[in-house]
Amino acid sequence: MGYPIKRSLSRYMHDAAFEHLGIDATYLPFEVEPGQVEIAIQDWLATGVQGGNVTIPHKETVASVLTRLEGDAAKLKTVNTLVREGDEYVGYTTDGDGFVNSLKEQGIEVNGKEVALLGAGGAAKSIASALLRNDVKELVVINRTTARAQELIDELDSGKTGAMEDVSDADLIVNATSLGMGADYLPPELNQVVENLSEHQIVADIVYVPRDTALLRAARERGAKTIDGLGMLLHQAALAFELWTKQPPPLEVMRNALLIAAEK
Ligand code: NAP
Numbered sequence: 261m262g263y264p265i266k267r268s269l270s271r272y273m274h275d276a277a278f279e280h281l282g283i284d285a286t287y288l289p290f291e292v293e294p295g296q297v298e299i300a301i302q303d304w305l306a307t308g309v310q311g312g313n314v315t316i317p318h319k320e321t322v323a324s325v326l327t328r329l330e331g332d333a334a335k336l337k338t339v340n341t342l343v344r345e346g347d348e349y350v351g352y353t354t355d356g357d358g359f360v361n362s363l364k365e366q367g368i369e370v371n372g373k374e375v376a377l378l379g380a381g382g383a384a385k386s387i388a389s390a391l392l393r394n395d396v397k398e399l400v401v402i403n404r405t406t407a408r409a410q411e412l413i414d415e416l417d418s419g420k421t422g423a424m425e426d427v428s429d430a431d432l433i434v435n436a437t438s439l440g441m442g443a444d445y446l447p448p449e450l451n452q453v454v455e456n457l458s459e460h461q462i463v464a465d466i467v468y469v470p471r472d473t474a475l476l477r478a479a480r481e482r483g484a485k486t487i488d489g490l491g492m493l494l495h496q497a498a499l500a501f502e503l504w505t506k507q508p509p510p511l512e513v514m515r516n517a518l519l520i521a522a523e524k
Contacts, residue, residue: 261292261300261322262315269521270313273497276517280510285310297321305347311504312342312349313497319353319382326351336385336415341500352503355383356390358496359434359466365495366487368432368462374398376427378453379436380408383466385415387436392418400426404437404449424452433457435465435475446474459483466492471522494518 274287290312292300297318304312314322323329323337329351333339339351360370375396377388380403391399399419403409409421427433439447446454454475457463463479468489476486497518498509 261290261297261312261318263292263294263317265289265291265315269493269518270497272517272521273494273514274501276513277501277510280513281505281507283505292318294318294321298325301325301342301349304342305344305349310344311500313500314340314342316382323351332356332386332389336389338382338385340386340496341503343503352500353386354496354499354503355492356386356388356393358494358499359387359464359492360390360394361495361499362491363432363464363487365491368487369394370432371395372397373431374400374429376400376402376422376430376433377436378402378424378434378439378450380405380412381436381438384436385412387434387466388412388416388419392416400430402426424449425456427453427461428456428458430461432462432464433479435463435467435473438467440465440473440475441467442469444470444474446478450475450478454478454482457482457484461485462487465489468493468522490518490522 268289271287278285319338322339333351333353338353341352341354342349370391371394373396375391377384380401400422401409401412401419402422406421413419439449457479461484463484464487465473465475466489467473471488471490479486494515498511501509
């Protein structure tokens, strides 16, 4: 569930995975208006929905409605995955681990790295927590609203706030803001980031529409290695699939379905 849901790439990944494993299930997008989340969850329970995903803007609302949250979902009060257990849903978040797994498959271990994280919203929170669990050396949270960055650091009891120009010290820079979403130009707010980049750095953008964001293009021009947001989308979905089905996700089947859908 999300609002709006114009186009869901997730359904292609999950339907391909269900079909591949012979599981009689389908994944459907539900556009749920703000204020209707609790009713939607009751409807899902009543109609036998076995699990689901939650996206913008409902991740925090769903966390406040559920009585059972696990792991980072409980710590950060954000939910992107629902798993039915009896007559209720248990909430999880797979965003952070999905992000870390997307780096791992590119041969990037976050352990020991200095990381500059841009953003302090829902996705940034989950990513920050997963980075700390994976033993980053230092985490600097840079957000337009500094108080929100400080809140995140206080919640995680680690890290520090910073400014855009602080990215020059980082091994890895992660854009977890919505800056650049749906745009083909570099948002001026990210200019300072680009100006301070050099070729030994890695830039990951979790924005995946467009796949090759202006930030990633500009970072490559300065010699940095870049990672796009489709990897995180794939890996958070794979972790959700495993939670629903208790089966290893067919990652390559899901990746192929995602790449085909993203090209359309
Ligand atoms: P969110 O909770 O609404 O957070 C948005 C963040 O962007 C906040 O830190 C906000 O700063 C910042 N921001 C927004 N507009 C800005 C501007 N004009 N200048 C500076 N900062 C700005 O959203 P979210 O759920 O974290 O999602 C963020 C992005 O990640 C979206 O593009 C989403 O599509 C993407 N995403 C990708 C994946 C994936 O699998 N690849 C998964 C989840 C999300 P303030 O705190 O100052 O408002």
